[in-house]
Amino acid sequence: MQAFDVDAIRARFPALSLSQDGRPIVFFDGPGGTQVPQSVIDAVAGYYREANANRSGAFLTSRRTEAIVGDAHAALGDLLGVAGTDITIGPNMTTLTFHISRSIGATLRPGDEVVVSGLDHQANVDPWIAAARDNEAIVRTWEPDLADCTLNLEALDALLSDRTRLVAVGWASNAVGTINPIREIADRVHRAGAWLYVDAVHAAPHLALDALAVDADFVACSVYKFFGPHLGAVYGRPEIMKSLPVYKVRPSHDGFETGTANHEGDAGAAAAVEYLAEIGASYGGAPVESSRRERVLAGMHAIRTYELALYRYLAAGLARLEGVRILGLTADADMDRRTPTAAITIDGVTPHAAAEALGREGIAVWDGDFYATGLIERLGFARDGVLRIGLTHYNTRAEVDRLIDELARISAAAVPAA
Ligand SMILES: Cc1ncc(COP(=O)(O)O)c(C=O)c1O
Numbered sequence: 001m002q003a004f005d006v007d008a009i010r011a012r013f014p015a016l017s018l019s020q021d022g023r024p025i026v027f028f029d030g031p032g033g034t035q036v037p038q039s040v041i042d043a044v045a046g047y048y049r050e051a052n053a054n055r056s057g058a059f060l061t062s063r064r065t066e067a068i069v070g071d072a073h074a075a076l077g078d079l080l081g082v083a084g085t086d087i088t089i090g091p092n093m094t095t096l097t098f099h100i101s102r103s104i105g106a107t108l109r110p111g112d113e114v115v116v117s118g119l120d121h122q123a124n125v126d127p128w129i130a131a132a133r134d135n136e137a138i139v140r141t142w143e144p145d146l147a148d149c150t151l152n153l154e155a156l157d158a159l160l161s162d163r164t165r166l167v168a169v170g171w172a173s174n175a176v177g178t179i180n181p182i183r184e185i186a187d188r189v190h191r192a193g194a195w196l197y198v199d200a201v202h203a204a205p206h207l208a209l210d211a212l213a214v215d216a217d218f219v220a221c222s223v224y225k226f227f228g229p230h231l232g233a234v235y236g237r238p239e240i241m242k243s244l245p246v247y248k249v250r251p252s253h254d255g256f257e258t259g260t261a262n263h264e265g266d267a268g269a270a271a272a273v274e275y276l277a278e279i280g281a282s283y284g285g286a287p288v289e290s291s292r293r294e295r296v297l298a299g300m301h302a303i304r305t306y307e308l309a310l311y312r313y314l315a316a317g318l319a320r321l322e323g324v325r326i327l328g329l330t331a332d333a334d335m336d337r338r339t340p341t342a343a344i345t346i347d348g349v350t351p352h353a354a355a356e357a358l359g360r361e362g363i364a365v366w367d368g369d370f371y372a373t374g375l376i377e378r379l380g381f382a383r384d385g386v387l388r389i390g391l392t393h394y395n396t397r398a399e400v401d402r403l404i405d406e407l408a409r410i411s412a413a414a415v416p417a418a
Contacts, residue, residue: 001285004306009279010394012037020362026399029364031174031202031341031390033224036272040228043271047264054260065263072266075273076233078293079226080200080219081210086238088256089266093201093222093232094123098130099256100218100234103244104195105131108165112137115159115167115194118378119144119151119178122371124168124199124220137165146378149176149328150337153184160192167196171203171219175372175388176328177341179203186215195240201225205392206307206339208300211235228272229265279303279393303393310391310400311340317404323347323411327379327386340391346407348414351387357410363403365389 010016015035018025027035051064074084090096108114114132116125118141132139140159144151151169160167167189172179182198189196195217200209205226211219217240223231234256241255248258277295280286284298312335318324327343329335346354351367358365368385369376376385389403 002283004283004302004393006306006394006396008282010396012039012275013394014038014041016394023362026363026395026402028389028391028395028399028403029366030205030392030395031225031370031388032366033230034205034227034392035394036227036229036268037275039275040268040271044229044264044268047267051263051267053263055263068263068267068270069261071270075270075292076221076223077235078291078296079204079209079273079276080221080233080235081212081293082219082235086235086241088234088236088241089261089269090232090234090257091262092224092230093199093220093234094127096232096234096256097123097197097199097220098127099247099258100197100236100244101127101131102134102247103256104166105135105137106245107243108132108135108137110136111163112165113140113161113163114138114165115140115142115156117142117144117151117169118374119149119173119176119180120168120170120372120374121174121199121201122373123201124170124197125374128166128168128197138163140164142167142169144178144375144378148330148334149173149178149375149379151178151180151185153181153188156185156188160188160194162193164189164192164194166194169196169198171198171200171209172206172339173328173372173375174202174341175370175375175386176343177202177338178328179207179337179339182214182216186217190215195237202339202341205303206300207304208297223265223269223272226272227275229262229268231262231265231269233269276300276303306393307340307391308335310395310397311335311338311342313397314340314342314389314391314400314403317400318342318344318407321346321404321407321411323414324407342389342391343386344389345381345386346411346414349410350384352384354387354407354410358403358406361402361406363399363406365403 053061077084280295280299286298
């Protein structure tokens, strides 16, 4: 098996050679959206050149579109470990979740309960609050332990009852990187007779996902967070999906896929999953002739190993800086429970000022609450938010070194040595 070759990987991403003031731009903004490999760009452009049409027509480009739509579903199924027919594709995770929550909401009765978490992105919180409000259901909140930004299973047990209909939780936190124990959560939720809706948007670029192994009823993700176009996708357990009322127009047979879809995005989505599969064949030890699912799993394991080593390098660099604190899980023994996403604070510097200073130096990071608004409020950073450094598998130690040098300058300017 070939060693993980980050230079070869980077060569596949045209945007990684963008420069600012003569130096390559460093993209640590992955949790907000990743760059895409040339193969994804080619697939999107190729769709326009060779397959552009609406579906179900009796002519060449429409038939090609039909095949591309089918392959996008199959590919996203391979990413999540489910059948392509159980995948719904839509504009983004938020819109899909509002759409499905409206249907689930229509099955709620007054007094039913839904559980949302205080760790999550609001896209897996507010749709459920709205569905509960519209149907006189009650919302319970699973409060995170703010000391390490984790969700505690006993706290969930205390919220579940025979009135619980649905629990919404993230696979991983896009703000602080905590990975949640989805299988254990699913077991508890199912024992209570409820459904589990998992937001895997932040997990998908970093972890090998298996919706069936963790027994989730719904798993939502966003293709633009894992090297593809701006699209969202949701797996829904077929028995549940078939039982739900669908808000759709009469002639449509596409379930929750309302209206004309983003077919060029579908072409890019399949290419993004194929890219991950290629990583698995090149660096994950998967035989080239093995299934796309097997290659994707191997690819995600290779990515995870590389990213965790890079994250440890980043965390060690940040630990050397005066006045810089990483939120969430920081103990060495806890590295397996986090993604390579560091939310930090810097004494005496607002996250926005730090992000601007880094941006001037060609380093892209996000500041704010990243729509994990409830968590950032609970942590006491509602006003200024935090600074988020999001690593992906195309980042390098040299880029981390550049960041640490700049952060050292930024923090030294704010806190002069005594
Ligand atoms: C964890 C998480 N969930 C949900 C979303 C929303 O995804 P989308 O932009 O596809 O609606 C995001 C986007 O940042 C996210 O990070």
